[in-house]
Amino acid sequence: xxxxxxxxxxxxxLTFLYAPILILVFYSFTNATMIGATRxxxxxxxxxxxxxxxxxxxxxxxxLLALLVAILSTLLGTAGAIGAFYSKKHTRGVLEMANxxxxxxADVVTGFSMCILMIAIFKVSKETYIPLIVGQTALCTPFxxxxxxxxxxxxxxxxxxxxxxxxxxPFQALFKVVLPQIVPGxxxxxxxxxxxxxxxxxxxxxxxxxxxxTISTYVVNxxxxxxxxxKTALWALSAIIFVIVVVVVLDMNWRAGKxxx
Amino acid sequence: MISVNAxxxxxxxGADHEVIIYENRMETKVKKSYFSRKQLMIPYAxxxxxxxxxxxxVVLYYAFTxxxxxVSIHNFVRFFQNSKAIGxxxxxxxxxxxxxxxxxxxxxxxxxxxxxxxxxxxxTFLMLFVLPMxxxxxxxxxAMKEILSLVEGNLAMHPFLNTIICMVYDFLPFMILxxxxxxxxxxxxxxEAAHDLGAxKRQTFFKVVLPLSIPGxxxxxxxxFLPSMTNYVVLDMVYNSxxxxxxxxxSYFSAYDWHNGSVISxxxxxxxxxxxxxxxxxxxxxxxERQGGAIL
Numbered sequence: 115x116x117x118x119x120x121x122x123x124x125x126x127x128l129t130f131l132y133a134p135i136l137i138l139v140f141y142s143f144t145n146a147t148m149i150g151a152t153r154x155x156x157x158x159x160x161x162x163x164x165x166x167x168x169x170x171x172x173x174x175x176x177x178l179l180a181l182l183v184a185i186l187s188t189l190l191g192t193a194g195a196i197g198a199f200y201s202k203k204h205t206r207g208v209l210e211m212a213n214x215x216x217x218x219x220a221d222v223v224t225g226f227s228m229c230i231l232m233i234a235i236f237k238v239s240k241e242t243y244i245p246l247i248v249g250q251t252a253l254c255t256p257f258x259x260x261x262x263x264x265x266x267x268x269x270x271x272x273x274x275x276x277x278x279x280x281x282x283x284p285f286q287a288l289f290k291v292v293l294p295q296i297v298p299g300x301x302x303x304x305x306x307x308x309x310x311x312x313x314x315x316x317x318x319x320x321x322x323x324x325x326x327x328t329i330s331t332y333v334v335n336x337x338x339x340x341x342x343x344x345k346t347a348l349w350a351l352s353a354i355i356f357v358i359v360v361v362v363v364l365d366m367n368w369r370a371g372k373x374x375x
Numbered sequence: 376m377i378s379v380n381a382x383x384x385x386x387x388x389g390a391d392h393e394v395i396i397y398e399n400r401m402e403t404k405v406k407k408s409y410f411s412r413k414q415l416m417i418p419y420a421x422x423x424x425x426x427x428x429x430x431x432x433v434v435l436y437y438a439f440t441x442x443x444x445x446v447s448i449h450n451f452v453r454f455f456q457n458s459k460a461i462g463x464x465x466x467x468x469x470x471x472x473x474x475x476x477x478x479x480x481x482x483x484x485x486x487x488x489x490x491x492x493x494x495x496x497x498x499t500f501l502m503l504f505v506l507p508m509x510x511x512x513x514x515x516x517x518a519m520k521e522i523l524s525l526v527e528g529n530l531a532m533h534p535f536l537n538t539i540i541c542m543v544y545d546f547l548p549f550m551i552l553x554x555x556x557x558x559x560x561x562x563x564x565x566x567e568a569a570h571d572l573g574a575x576k577r578q579t580f581f582k583v584v585l586p587l588s589i590p591g592x593x594x595x596x597x598x599x600f601l602p603s604m605t606n607y608v609v610l611d612m613v614y615n616s617x618x619x620x621x622x623x624x625x626s627y628f629s630a631y632d633w634h635n636g637s638v639i640s641x642x643x644x645x646x647x648x649x650x651x652x653x654x655x656x657x658x659x660x661x662x663x664e665r666q667g668g669a670i671l
Contacts, residue, residue, distance in 0.1 A: 120488040127485045134518035150525040197416025212423040220605040222621045223640045227430035252426045333513040352514040359509045
């Protein structure tokens with residue numbers, strides 16, 4: 115295949131993926147109320163974003179939720195993976211089948227079923243935040259499990275035994291020998307959980323308290339509403355998130371590349 | 376020293392060290408306070424039982440009962456007799472099929488050129504393609520929506536087209552990743568062999584490369600097809616007032632009609648099950664490995 119065609123193809127797909135975001139980033143620095151209008155440079159979107167208590171509460175709430183859910187998922191998923199790794203094949207198979215359910219299931223179904231479970235069976239009010247946290251944890255934990263398990267399989271199993279022979283208690287051996295070997299898996303699982311929680315709309319919308327909004331649910335409501343200043347302030351939020359994601363991903367990529375060398 | 380060695384043998388043979396416990400009752404009592412690695416699984420196993428498996432049974436219960444709590448399949452009969460509901464099912468399938476098709480058409484060449492073409496094994500380019508996955512999808516759809524309204528003037532003019540564009544935009548990275556992972560593992564010597572045996576480039580592609588990338592195509596399809604059947608937020612955001620399967624759950628939910636909402640959930644679950652079975656057959660690997668590969 116000719117090189118020019120290849121460049122063209124990759125270029126077109128990348129344009130499709132990035133043009134909307136980049137244009138939005140550009141317009142977030144203007145006082146335009148819609149894309150295409152030519153207006154002057156302005157930071158008022160950023161001022162609105164950081165000056166509106168409602169928006170701040172929403173962003174802070176989303177981040178706090180993502181962090182909490184990610185910590186819970188990482189603890190559950192890592193412990194689960196270690197336990198399953200040392201269990202019988204049959205037990206592990208059953209666990210992995212259940213683990214697979216939230217991964218393949220539609221998020222709408224996960225959210226909807228979690229909601230009726232909580233309300234009808236456990237009688238837990240959505241205002242307690244428990245359904246939201248449990249729901250998102252159920253969504254994220256399988257991915258932590260799936261990123262920790264391959265690391266356990268690659269691990270040198272004899273080191274654990276060596277630690278026991280040298281007088282370590284099993285618990286010590288686990289913390290000082292097994293855990294350090296699977297840290298990369300745990301970290302990438304944690305990152306996955308954070309991203310999934312930040313990205314989640316469906317579980318949140320079915321399980322969240324009425325007065326609480328995550329970025330996703332807020333954006334969906336804001337696009338239906340007519341408040342232009344909020345709408346354009348969200349452009350600024352997109353720009354900030356875009357920059358953060360680019361920095362984090364490039365940094366991870368750079369570190370991975372360095373390790374390869 | 377001997378006991379230490381005995382223990383070690385137990386480890387080597389693959390048995391957990393707690394096996395010894397059962398030899399002696401006294402010892403059991405002492406060693407019960409011992410911590411076992413297997414026990415770490417218990418919290419997650421309990422969590423899965425209560426918050427992943429149990430919800431499915433609750434949905435199953437609601438789908439097969441009526442308001443009085445009597446078992447009936449009436450809810451399902453009503454769904455399949457309702458022409459509107461069937462229309463929704465067909466519409467969602469059409470949206471999902473088209474989205475998957477366009478994702479595949481855009482993603483395959485890109486993934487192929489990155490894996491085997493000019494950008495051969497260039498990790499930065501792969502990162503560029505996957506990076507949008509990490510940005511909140513509602514914000515990305517907002518961006519696409521702004522562009523579309525700039526181009527078209529009025530979004531309500533082409534609701535179906537806009538839905539497909541936004542869906543493809545949303546799910547494209549999820550198609551590229553599995554395709555790339557499959558094609559990049561394709562052995563170069565196979566391509567050389569085909570060339571040596573006189574195959575043209577076109578023949579090599581259609582008879583060697585494409586058949587061997589089927590596992591990647593299938594897992595890409597599983598990652599795009601189902602979400603595009605259920606992601607009704609995209610439709611909402613581009614003012615497409617038509618329903619897809621996901622929106623049905625949403626509207627039944629708002630009307631506190633959990634029985635019919637559960638029926639839709641069960642229908643979706645059956646579709647998921649079918650897709651998973653088909654894809655496992657094609658790819659010959661468990662869904663676990665597939666996902667593990669997709670995580671990077």
